[in-house]
Amino acid sequence: MSPPRAALEQALDRGEREGGSVEFKERLSKDTHLSEGRRESLAAQLRHRVLSGDGEATYVLGVTDDGGIAGVAPDVFSETMDVLSLLAEEAECHIDEVQTWGVPVEETSPELDGSMDAAEVPDPRRGHVSSGDVDADRGLVGLATVREGAILETDDEHIVVGTAGHVDHGKSTLVGTLLTGQADDGEGGTRSYLDVQPHEVERGLSADLSYGVYGFDDDGPVRMDNPDRKTDRARIVEEADRLVSFVDTVGHEPWLRTTIRGLVGQKLDYGLLTVAADDGPTRTTREHLGVLLATDLPTMVAITKTDLVSEERLEEAEREIERLLRDADRTPLLVRRHGVEAAIEEIDETVVPIVGTSAVTMEGITVLDELFEHLPKTGGGAAADPFRMYVDRTYSVTGVGAVASGTITSGTVESGDELLLGPMPDGSFREVEVRSIEMHYHRVDRARAGRIVGIALKGVEEREIDRGMALLPRDAEPTPTREFEAEVMVLNHPTRIxxxxxxxxxxxxxxxxxxxxxxxxxxxxxxxxxxRLRFKFQPYLVQEGQRFVFREGSSKGVGTVLDAAPEE
Incomplete structure (x- = not known):
């Protein structure tokens, strides 16, 4: 029996009783349950349930008062969740987690049989994830966990670090060790926290962007016990005073396009380039470093696998990296020679700190901790600017609908905000509304520039949202761009452009x-x-000052947008 179904059965067995923390609701509607007088009564009821459960209540949705499985249509379930969220807010509580199941609409027995399917919960480390459409003859039953306290405000410090490096250079393993504080087993065990696809785990090769988070409080690092549990990641967001989010890119050369997307499209504060001590810089190392430096991203280098080499080989690897950086007109700074404080003070677009690390012996982990705890935020626009977020991934969540995730470029977004989404292939923008916001599985009421978030949207279906679209305030007057002017620099090309x-x-x-x-x-x-550059297939939202990378085969260049609406 899966844990989600066990949780539902347990709630049904406990039943709805006076003084208990379980409440059954078949459906909630805005017209009926948010009317004057009714709203206050239901909010008081919710508050009572939460207090009866020592700060936590369970709402079983889509069931009758006696616990019979009724099931409701997806749009009805969605409205029910909206109403429950408003009631929780009024009761100074918040919805912490929602699980859903599809059931035949004619089923009325509280007994659960094999016909009930647990809906898939979205994982922001995956690409398109669909929970599956509910057929016309199937409804939804849900389990909502409501906790005491308002939804988390995310005004704490938060930096975003993008990793890069050659395949097998220990990039994901190093991140896994930072997230957990656990030493690796020498076989890349800690990297498994970042690989989510079966073929990634089997081959030991990342194939898409992965995400992780840890943080700091007054006592030092706040790490995860088990990053596979989404509640553990949510705990970090809730407890830490300062957050460090990782965007772990792909080291395998055929997926360079994905790596560029991670380094260019995520509004990073810093880059972390890994180079294995036993291998040294490779062609992929140079390629990834070129992307990091071309976008003027402050970068540090972690020499990994120092436990596998002698002191002489480590010094040789340091010299190889120093030469590589000097050839790129950058100044290397060996942390073991100059100290962590110098690295924190000097790191910028031209000075690149170098740290020796081992995920097996934990060498250098405390040095990276100190860096990440004290480095200032550099990326992302100001929170006072208008809201903007470019969509990186999309999901469809049963009972919630379309979810778009990405890094907030500028401004602030709140639940209930009315936004524009687009441009669509025809250049138009769709009016949508923010249903809810999550950051590393923790539901938040608002989020600002630099945060990696998932935003549930009303007014659009997941299949209509594409990567590269943007979310903007409803009163914005965006102009879709098919052609723009830029200053470009050719970094590499076999002949001429x-x-x-x-x-x-x-x-x-x-x-x-x-x-x-x-x-x-x-x-x-x-x-x-x-x-002049002209998109081949459709328009996008482009603005002056944006940096970009262009690539085709071994050819590569960078550019800056000068005019997003040039005259013909």
């Missing part, structure tokens, strides 16, 4: 083929010049 050259442009979270038309003739490697 002529008019009509068509690489893939990586801007924010979008990756789209675009034709380049240099204004002053062909561009050679190392050249910088103005050019």
């Amino acid at each position: 002529d008019a009509g050259y068509e690489p893939v442009v990586h801007l924010e979270t979008l990756s789209e083929a675009a034709a380049i038309y240099p204004e002053d003739g062909p561009l050679l490697p190392g050249d910088t010049g103005r050019a």
Whole structure:
């Protein structure tokens, strides 16, 4: 018996009784249950249930007063959750977790049989995740956990770190050790916390972006006991005074496009490049470093697997990395020579600290902890600017609907905000409303620039949302861009870039083929010049000052948007 079904059976067995913490509701509607007088009564009832459960109540939704399984249509369940959320807010409580099951609508027995399917809960480390459509002859039953206390405000310090590095250089293993404080077994065991697809676990190779979080309070690091439990990640968000979110990219060369998306589209504060001590810098190392430095991201280098090499080999690896950085016009700073305080003070777009680490012996972990605890936030726009978020991933959650996730570029978003989503393929923008917000599985009432969040949206279906779309305030007047002017610099190309050259442009979270038309003739490697770029398939939201990377095969370049609406 799966834990979710066991939880539902337990709630039904406990039953709805006076002085208990379980409440049965078949459905809640805005017109009926939020009317004058009724709302206050239901909020008081909810508060009573929470206090009776020592700060936690269980609401079983889609069941009759006697515990009979009724099941309600998805849109009815969605409205029920909206009403319950408002009642919880009025009672100074919040909904902490929701689980749903699909049931035949004609089922009325409280007994659960094999026909009940647990709906899949979205994992922000995955790509498109669908809980499955509920057929017309199936309804929903849900279990909502309501806890005392208002929804968390996220005004604590929060930095976002993007990792990069060659495959097998211990990138994900190092992050797993930082998240848990656990030493690795020498076989990459801690990296399993970041691999979520079966083939990733089996092959030991990441194939998509992964996310992790740990934090700090007055007593030091706040780590996860088990990152596989979403409640453990939520606990970090709730308890820590300062948060460090990791966007763990892909080291395998065929997935460089995914790595670029992670480093360009997530509004990172810092880059963390891993180089294995026994292998040294590789072609992929140089490729990833080029992307990090081309976007002016303050970066540090972690030399991993120091437990596998002698002191002589470690010093040789340090020299190799120092040469690599100097060749890129950067200043290396060996932390073991100059100290952590110097690294914190000096790190910027030109100075790159280098730290020796081992996930097996835990060497360098406390050094990275100290860096992440004290480094200032650098990325993301100001919270006072208008809200903007580019969509990176989408989900469909039974009973909730469409969820768009990404990193907030600027401004602040709150539950209930009315937004625009787009542009759609035809250039239009869709009016949507924020149903709820989650950050690392913890439900929050508001979130501001630099946060990685999932936003549940009313007014749109998940299949209509694409990566690269943007969320904006309802009163914004966005202009979709098919063609824009930019200053581009060619980093590498076998010959020259002529008019009509068509690489893939990586801007924010979008990756789209675009034709380049240099204004002053062909561009050679190392050249910088103005050019017009035209997206091949559809318009996107582009604004002046945005940085982007373009790539095709071994060719690579960077650019800055100068004019998002050039005259014809």
